[in-house]
Amino acid sequence: MANTIVWVHGDCLDPHGPALAAHPGAPAIWVWDDALLAEWRLSLKRIVFIYESLLELPVVIRRGDVATQLRRFADEQGATTIATAQSPSPRFAALSRELRHTHTVEVLPVAPFLAYQGTIDLKRFSRYWATAERYVFDKTAQS
């Protein structure tokens, strides 16, 4: 029995991603989001690309309602914690909120592109870049 399962999602299909790295050997799962597929009507080539990426990861592949499938998998494994990588997606945020009703959700950050924690003006790229370029070439700050 595992205390933690890893939820692999579409913003981090890296075998060295933070959730898989933090929980080596933990049961891991990918869930095809049937509602999302229906809404976006993705073409076959996108499915193939993702599936090929999944085949290099130590994941069980399922489909359906994501939260339901994740809970079911966690229960199968006897896990109380669902670990995953950070994502900016609003769907990810909604799913995480839903899962927190029944499980501990551990969201792990991916390596930052910028080693900068302060506020950045995002009104236009030029404003973002005015800050970002001061940090992004700094070899001493690399991850």
Added chain:
Amino acid sequence: MRREFADRDDLIAYLRAEFPNAAATDDNVAETRGGRAAAEARLRQIEPQRYGKSRNFLTGAVTKLSPYLRYGVLSLAEVRDLVVGATREIESIAKLVQELAWRDYWQRLYAQMGDGIWKDQEPYKTGFQARQYANDLPDDIRDGTTGMVCIDSFSNDMRTHGWLHNHARMWLAAYLVHWRRVRWQAGAHWFLQHLLDGDPASNNLSWQWVASTFSHKPYFFNRENLEKYTDGVYCRQCPLYGHCDLEGSYEAIEADLFPNAQQRNTTERVPRRARRAN
């Protein structure tokens, strides 16, 4: 679902059966392979210096890392580290790093905006109201049957390969929004169906940049610009050459496309940037 397959054809046949709606949307399979091994192979082939000099040309040394970055198979940080760590001449790799930064920028905006990326961030600066744009993607653009060799080729390439050079994306987007006066959302959804690197934030906000709902002015182009950056491969075989809708000076096209715009802007003849390291 299955994890063991005899070969790629076996996998594809399985996915066609499991995802019939996806196959009905479009049955093509790209030659680009998913996975970390393919990503690392691609990463070993990038040429940051050549990228900086040639990226706007369709034959330029683009990296084609974007599908792997989109799905986090590679992280922006590791690509940045590789590129920055490999040289002391920052200027020579600055353009590639800046294009990586565009993705970071879009992702930060996505975290702020959420599903708001589907809404116009600002009014169009074209002289038209949003309601004056058609809602649906025209069939001839979707099917690649406009008769314009460039536009039809971009449409066909995207559906076949799941990838387009960023400059081609900009031309196709500008043609749809400004020449055909279709809401950018229709094009954004279409791109997301097909592009292997289709990311809601990068995609939608780039469309808004072209449309002028997330920029100071609309992006448009002319035949001369397209011919230059494509080495004329489309124009040379186009029966509309010399009299297509893209023909004319920037000033003439601007006056034609945006007759109601309050202020005429000087449009860039060279795009300021490709918005992803494609």
